[in-house]
Amino acid sequence: MLDKFLRHIAQTSDTPLGLEVSHAEGPFIFTKDGKRFVDFISGIAVSSLGHRHPKIVEAIHQQVDKHLHVMVYGEFVQQPQVDFAELLTSNLPQKLNQVYFVNSGTEAVEGALKLAKKYTGRSKLVAFKNSYHGDTHGSLSVTGRDVYRDPYLPLLPNVHFLDFNSDEELDVIDEETAAVIMEPIQGEGGIIPARKEWLKKTRKKCDDSGALLIFDEIQSGFGRTGKLFGFEQYQVIPDILCLAKAMAGGMPMGAFVSSREIFQTFKYDPPLNHVTTFGGHPVSAAAAHANLKELLSGDYFNRALQIEKKIKTKLKGEGIIEVRGMGAMLGLQLKSWELTKNVVEACFDKGILLGWTLHSNTLIRLAPPLILEDELLNEVLNTILEAVKEYN
Structure with missing residues (x-):
């Protein structure tokens, strides 16, 4: 074999x-x-x-007996998607009230970057050294490690990398910035948690400049840090939240979460300007719903x-x-x-x-x-x- x-x-x-x-x-x-x-x-x-996990396996079996893929994302009402999105957003801050389902973490980052650029009308992106956000071109463009970026240059232009946990360069976040993307706890960069005060300063800088703050919680989400999401440890709320990995208990799934207001921009100029065939697959969504219910009900x-x-x-x-x-x-x-x-x-x-x-x-x-x-x-x-x- x-x-x-x-x-x-x-x-x-x-x-x-x-x-x-x-x-x-x-x-x-x-x-x-x-x-x-x-x-x-x-x-x-x-x-x-x-x-x-038996509850996740049971949910998968039940959904398989009903239907698999029926239509591309966002066109049909599918109960597993609705049930999971409702439970997820009910356990998030009020402004994180809509979910866009994808298939993986890097797709969540790609969607979040597009959403931020579309909503703000800006193109500048700010990311951090030693970060890791995925291997597709957009995600790689905001990954702060040259050894992985260099073979694929040129990547997205107008991306600026700052030192993680450093106050000195935050003025780079300005009125031309569409988004600041970071992991609240850098994963592949060495398991480096953000400093609470620095994260709050970064949030304020985004507020003052009109830039959106994107948290990549693909690795830190769904209970791993002792809270449902890592940002709860900091009392700092992002504008867009990227999720995957532990979301669906072993089934492939990712998502980016934001507000209804921000997501409105995906509806026009042109309509359907961000689509996916398999995002929110009903079997993965059923597994994710069971996974989250179990996480919330246990210790x-x-x-x-x-x-x-x-x-x-x-x-x-x-x-x-x-x-x-x-x-x-x-x-x-x-x-x-x-x-x-x-x-x-x-x-x-x-x-x-x-x-x-x-x-x-x-x-x-x-x-x-x-x-x-x-x-x-x-x-x-x-x-x-x-x-x-x-x-x-």
């Missing part, structure tokens, strides 16, 4: 993990050779309720904070620089690339999936599912500590 995978599936690296998956359940992935792995990265912050936000406390308390010692982040969106900073590589590989050999972020080879991503119980969490943390001690 692996040889066919390498022959027929386009590869993005020379060293894919190559696990032949048999099935997945809860916090575990099982392979065809009988091994069990603890998914401590949740499919990269996707499976926050674990794999195949998952508190569990994210408990996981944070336990990890930050436990992972200390020689070779460990720090653990940073919020809730169950954490980064373990080690002292060297060699140590990081050895720890990730040693844990993999012992059945624990960890990951590096795209922008740092000394940072290990820790994004466990929110269903993880203390016994298994302690087992994983002990294994990580043992590996650090062995290879430090």
Whole structure:
């Protein structure tokens, strides 16, 4: 099977993990050779309720028995879309009251950028160094990492990159700026939370200049930070909110959320000026609705904070620089690339999936599912500590 995978599936690296998956359940992935792995990265912050949560699977089965795709986005009334949009917006600030469904995070960013330019009539965009917003051309244009941008230049013009968490360059946000886009917690950039006061200053600068503030919560959304969305930790509300990853419990889905007033601009000059065939697919929408209902009904936000406390308390010692982040969106900073590589590989050999972020080879991503119980969490943390001690 692996040889066919390498022959027929386009590869993005020379060293894919190559696990032949048999099935997945809860916090575990099982392979065809009988091994069990603890998914401590949740499919990269996707499976926050674990794999195949029974309520999500039930919702998928029920919708499959009714209908699949019936019409391109926005033309037919489909109950799964309406139910999910109603529940989502009822748990957001009042001005975030309409949802545009897409298929992925990068599509959410693309739509948000277009919406901001259309609404403001401006073209200038402000983004931040070391950010990551996706790999399509618009998203890549506002991603602050030259190593990924350079092969595809020229990208969108008039994009300005500022230092994250720095007050010094905020005057770049002016009356020509359509939007400022940021992750409240930089993910691939190294799990770097924004400073609360800096975020408030950025919000005020947008208000004063008429620029829209876009929050990319594709990785930090849906309970991972200890709140439904990361911006709730800051009491700063964006004009446009980008979502994906954990939205639909493992089904492909993304969205950008804004106000009715702002979304009006997609209706004219010309009509249908932003469309998608599969956005808001009814099966994904049904899964997302079940996923959100479960998140809101359980103790998952508190569990994210408990996981944070336990990890930050436990992972200390020689070779460990720090653990940073919020809730169950954490980064373990080690002292060297060699140590990081050895720890990730040693844990993999012992059945624990960890990951590096795209922008740092000394940072290990820790994004466990929110269903993880203390016994298994302690087992994983002990294994990580043992590996650090062995290879430090």
